[in-house]
Amino acid sequence: MNRFENIYTKNYQLIFNVVQKxxxxxxxxxxxxxxxxxxxxxxxxxxxxxxxxxxxxxKVAVNKxxxxxxxxxxxxxxxxxxxxxxxxxxxxxxxxxKIVQYALNKLKPDEKILAxxxxxxxxxxxxxxxxxxxxxxxGKTLSRTLAKLGDELKKLNYEMY
Amino acid sequence: xxxxxxxxxxxYIDGECTANKKAAIEKHLSExxxxxxxxxxxxxxxxxxxxxxxxxxxxxxxxxxxxxxxxKTKTKKIKYIIYSLSxxxxxxxxxxxxxxxxxxxxxPVSIVQTLTWEADANQTFANQDFAIQITDCRGKSKVIxxx
Numbered sequence: 305m306n307r308f309e310n311i312y313t314k315n316y317q318l319i320f321n322v323v324q325k326x327x328x329x330x331x332x333x334x335x336x337x338x339x340x341x342x343x344x345x346x347x348x349x350x351x352x353x354x355x356x357x358x359x360x361x362x363k364v365a366v367n368k369x370x371x372x373x374x375x376x377x378x379x380x381x382x383x384x385x386x387x388x389x390x391x392x393x394x395x396x397x398x399x400x401x402k403i404v405q406y407a408l409n410k411l412k413p414d415e416k417i418l419a420x421x422x423x424x425x426x427x428x429x430x431x432x433x434x435x436x437x438x439x440x441x442x443g444k445t446l447s448r449t450l451a452k453l454g455d456e457l458k459k460l461n462y463e464m465y
Numbered sequence: 466x467x468x469x470x471x472x473x474x475x476x477y478i479d480g481e482c483t484a485n486k487k488a489a490i491e492k493h494l495s496e497x498x499x500x501x502x503x504x505x506x507x508x509x510x511x512x513x514x515x516x517x518x519x520x521x522x523x524x525x526x527x528x529x530x531x532x533x534x535x536x537k538t539k540t541k542k543i544k545y546i547i548y549s550l551s552x553x554x555x556x557x558x559x560x561x562x563x564x565x566x567x568x569x570x571x572x573p574v575s576i577v578q579t580l581t582w583e584a585d586a587n588q589t590f591a592n593q594d595f596a597i598q599i600t601d602c603r604g605k606s607k608v609i610x611x612x
Contacts, residue, residue, distance in 0.1 A: 308531075309531065312528075312531050313528055316526070316528040316529075317523075317524075317526045317528065320526055321521075321522045321523060324521070324523070325518060325521050325522075326590075332569070334529075338532070341531060343566075345531075358520070368576075377566075392519075400520065401520055402581075403523065404517045404518060404520060404521055407517075408518070413518055419514065419518060420518060422511075422514070422515065423514070423515045423518035423519050428479065428481045431479045443472040443473070443476040443479075443481065444471070444472040444475075446475055447472055447475035447507065448471075448472040448481075450475075450507075450510050450511055450514050451471075451510065452511065453514050453517075454514060455509045457513070457514075457517060463519065464509075464513045
């Protein structure tokens with residue numbers, strides 16, 4: 305197994321999970337993940353030096369997800385995105401997960417990215433690098449985002465601790 | 466110290482503030498029950514939000530085999546599109562260029578007679594500068610003096 309395939313099998317699930325939480329659509333998520341790995345493959349072929357493939361993949365996948373979300377909100381498909389949880393893509397997820405998905409969709413693209421990255425346990429520095437939000441305003445945006453998300457979850461009667 | 470704002474509390478919870486700041490916040494928290502309560506709520510919210518989002522993780526995803534063929538066809542497809550587009554452009558420009566030269570006039574040629582001054586019936590045309598202006602449909606015009 306070559307280096308690329310090794311990275312692919314090791315990181316696929318991780319990257320897929322991040323992207324599918326941001327896009328809320330399993331099909332589009334797998335497309336984005338494929339595109340991300342294609343970009344990595346092409347970089348390897350061009351002999352681009354990548355020291356930390358995992359964070360490189362994270363960065364590319366997050367960027368692609370941001371573009372996807374911006375396109376979605378530009379096309380004014382917010383309603384469509386909100387309804388996506390009822391589509392067959394998500395027939396496997398339970399009610400509680402649907403609520404979380406719905407609450408996440410209520411956030412703006414930037415906030416959504418931040419919330420997902422926060423749940424991945426990233427530091428403020430990493431979040432700033434990946435989301436494009438200023439390092440100094442991460443704390444402020446994050447606290448506001450979490451409050452918004454918490455309100456939505458409460459409204460939908462999500463079972464909190 | 467006045468009460469701590471949300472941003473600072475969030476940084477404190479995530480361990481993202483400097484040692485000095487941390488000490489100042491902890492000192493204030495020991496004195497101010499309102500801020501302590503707020504910290505407790507925000508901590509719970511952070512944990513809940515992280516847990517809620519993490520619940521969307523799927524642990525049993527089947528990793529599809531990486532499709533090298535797709536990679537090739539994709540680049541081939543792009544090449545094909547570029548070639549066909551450029552061919553279409555060339556044909557389009559040739560069509561426009563050739564078309565303009567060979568297209569026969571759809572409108573009749575207009576002839577405008579202009580009299581520079583009143584005609585004198587007793588003199589010949591040549592002596593009186595009679596001119597005929599001919600304009601075709603493309604706006605080209607020619608002035609012919611009668612002799």
